[in-house]
Amino acid sequence: MLMANLALPRYWAVYGLLLQVLLFLLYQPALSIASSLLFALLLTFQAWRLYQNKPALSNRQINVLLAPLLLLMLLQVRQLGVLNLMLHILLLAAVARSLTVQQRGQGLQLLWVHYFAIACCFIFYQQMSMAILIFALALLNLYLQYRLFAPAESTLQPKRLMSIFALSFPLWLGMFLLFPRLPPLWQLPNQNMASTGLGNELDPGSIEKLVQSDALAFRVSFLNERPDKADWYWRAKVYEDFDGRRWQVNARFDSRQRRAMVTELPAFSAGAPLVKYQILAESSYQTDLFSLGLPVSWQANLVSKPAALMASQTPLTQRISYSLQSRLQTVPLASPAEKQLNLLQNNANPQARAFGAALATQFPAQPDKIVQALSAYFQQEPFFYTLTPPRLGQNAIDQFLYETRSGFCSHYASATAVILRAAGIPARVVGGYLGGNWQENQQYLQVRQRDAHAWVEYLTASGWQRYDPTAAIAPERILEGIEQTLSDNERALLSGWQDNWLGQLALQWSHLDYVWSVWVLGFNQQDQEQLWQRLRRWEYWSVLLYSLGALMLLGAAVMLRQFVTQRADHAHQAWRWLTQALGTTPAAGCTLSSWLTTLAEQNPAQQQALERLRKLYEAAVFNDDAAALRLLRRELRLQRRSLRRLAR
Incomplete structure (x- = not known):
């Protein structure tokens, strides 16, 4: 069969x-x-x-x-x-x-x-x-x-498996490091995939829901001096269209329009601090990436968007690792059209617009003075920073400023941008992440969804200045993180196990996962090309090749000797067991196989048993089958008495 x-x-x-x-x-x-x-x-x-x-x-x-x-x-x-x-x-x-x-x-x-x-x-x-x-x-x-x-009788042999793994591991490693890394043959369809992170709309409650998630957003390792914590503003989206209640991303950020754009290096100040960093971003099914300040250098697989934002060419269906260099400075104005776009107003929120007009009269053509007046207003009036603000109606900004006065970062950023536009100052809301948890031992920054944040950028003669109204209400949010800002009841809304042993175990596993992502998943085609270039410049290739050749010859000799010794050992054990079981030895010049065949022909009643012993003996000796050797020994134990009578 x-x-x-x-x-x-x-x-x-x-x-x-x-x-x-x-x-x-x-x-x-x-x-x-x-x-x-x-x-x-x-x-x-x-x-x-x-x-x-x-x-x-x-x-x-x-x-x-x-x-x-x-x-x-x-x-x-x-x-x-x-x-x-x-x-x-x-x-x-x-x-x-x-x-x-x-x-x-x-x-x-x-x-x-x-x-x-x-x-x-x-x-x-x-x-x-x-x-x-x-x-x-x-x-x-x-x-x-x-x-x-x-x-059916065979079992796994751990020692042999480990030896096979040890021999094949260098081959796996060599293929991983040196085999050409091809781009993906397809991209995941994203029309039905749930996006994570910030969306293209920002209303008074969008970020409050996001910060209740403890999921990772991205991790950062700095390749030169780490910037101050006050500069950890990770820009991801810019909202410029306002309908009276919610902000939206303008159509100029659409990926179809970006394809026609020519990516140019933005103008930057040579005196601004330069930060080099690598980001490992989690999948979000969006194209938006995270960056500090004004990006001035990036990888070839990234694209630059308006307002100094960065994006990938395809949605992030998997983790992605990318490197950037940024200047910690203001973002320059792209065009007069950008200025006019961020001055647009609507008929909603008349009280907020009247407040902005009054500030413009008090501080004509003085954007910084107006911003300082806004900060003083937020500090002097009874405003509160909370994760559970009251619901707002159609004129959300007016209701927030003059009735509820309780809100989250998106409330304060939205109100500030509306007031600044009413004062004749171009302003927009920026969505991204603030801060993160620095891992001192592992030397990387861990940014979670709970670090999502919104702030404002307003235009001056030197460019788009960052202004965070949350700093006027809850400065500890900027310096220490969101957990230190909220009450005990609101802190309970945040997911995570940071305060117990299970949370510490999860954190340690996260560190291992980061190493895996950086050194395995993050090993891309560019890293491979750099490795090939270093290998080509190496001076000791001849020594390595001679050493490998000598090791291969030595290994072959050791394996050959082990094979011969093992086969001889199998033959010796099989000979000893058979002759002991039969109580005699074959005649001189007669092989053990032929002797067993002769005995089978002379003893028809035991022919089947003797033929089985012969086949097991030949498999153990000539095929180096350890399982056959074990079966041979078991058969001899079971048939010892009948074999001794047969030999007599």
Whole structure:
């Protein structure tokens, strides 16, 4: 009987079902609710079939089952996107094959589908914890492949596995460092992906919801001197359109318009401090990136947007690492049109506009004086900084300034920009992140969603000046972070485990994940090219090649000696066990195999047992099969008495 036609053991199908359940859970980002329910029903049916020991479905039955399911998936292509549809079909193929598999040849086909499905998990996950889980699935699939061909009595040999891993690890490392890194063949569809971080609209409650999340936004390592904490304003979005209640990103930031723009190096002051830094940004399904001050140098795969913002060429469906250089200075005015855009007003909030007009009369053409007057106003009046402000109506700015007087950073930034525009000063709201948690031992800055912040930029003769009205209400927010600003009840709204041992454990794991992201995920094509350049300039190539050649020859000699010794040892042990069990030795010049064959011919009653002993002996000696050697010893123990009588 051919190996491919042998029946699969039941436990093999159970392990295969476990692997598919884990794949189903990992594929959740690509599955709709209806698809998840469908796959859950199929996996439940497979579990029930294995529990009841039901026969596998025929090809006709599975085709009848799959035809409507596949049609249903094809009808959802617009909602799912092409790539997600491909992942649906891949997972469906794996589950469907598991319902029909019953022979080893079919099992091998299923394993190859599993390998491809496991590799596709890296499309969604780059965290170190998820990478460990995905590698564990690959090892489980590899174990299932091993069980397809291994004898039923064989077991895994940890020492041999470790030696194989030690020999193959340099090859893996060399391929990772030196094999050409190709760009992705596709991009994830993002029309149905939930964006994280700041949106294109900023209303009085948008940031308050965001800061209740403890999720990572990005991490920063400074490549030169770290700037002061007061300069940790991470710009991501600029809001210039105001409808009376909420701010929106202007159409000039649209990616389709940016493609036609020529990226030019912005004008900067040579005396402004230069900061070099590397950012590891989490996936947000947006193109916006984070930067300090005025970016003056960036990687080739980044693009510059208006208002000195940075963006990636495609949405961040995965973690991205990028390097920037920024000058800590004001952002220059791009054009007269930009100035006029940020002077636009509407008919809403008449009290705030009247207040701005009064300030303009009191301080004509003096933007800095007006800003100082606003700060004094916020400090002198009973304004409060809170995470749970009252709801506001249509004239939100007036209601906030003269009724509730309780708000978060977006309330103060929005009101300030409206007042400044009414005073004839171009102003806009900037959304991003403020501060972060500096990790002293690891030397990087950890910025979470709770650090989301909004502030104002107003125009003077020297450019767009940053003004943070929150500093007038809650200066501790700027200097110490949001936790020190809120009350105990509001602090409880913030997620996270920072104050217990579990939080410290999660923090340490986050440090490991950062190292993984920087040194593994962050190793890009540019880093590889730099590595190749350093290798080409290395002076000791000849010494390395001679040393490697000598080590290879030495290793081959050691392995050959070990192989010969091991085979001789197997032959010696097999000879000793057989002659002891038979109580005699073959005649001179007669091999052990031929002696056992002769004994089998002379003893028909024991012929089958002797033939089995001969085959196990030859497998142990000539095939270097340790499992056959163990089986030979067990057979000899079981048949010791009958063999001794036979030899007599």
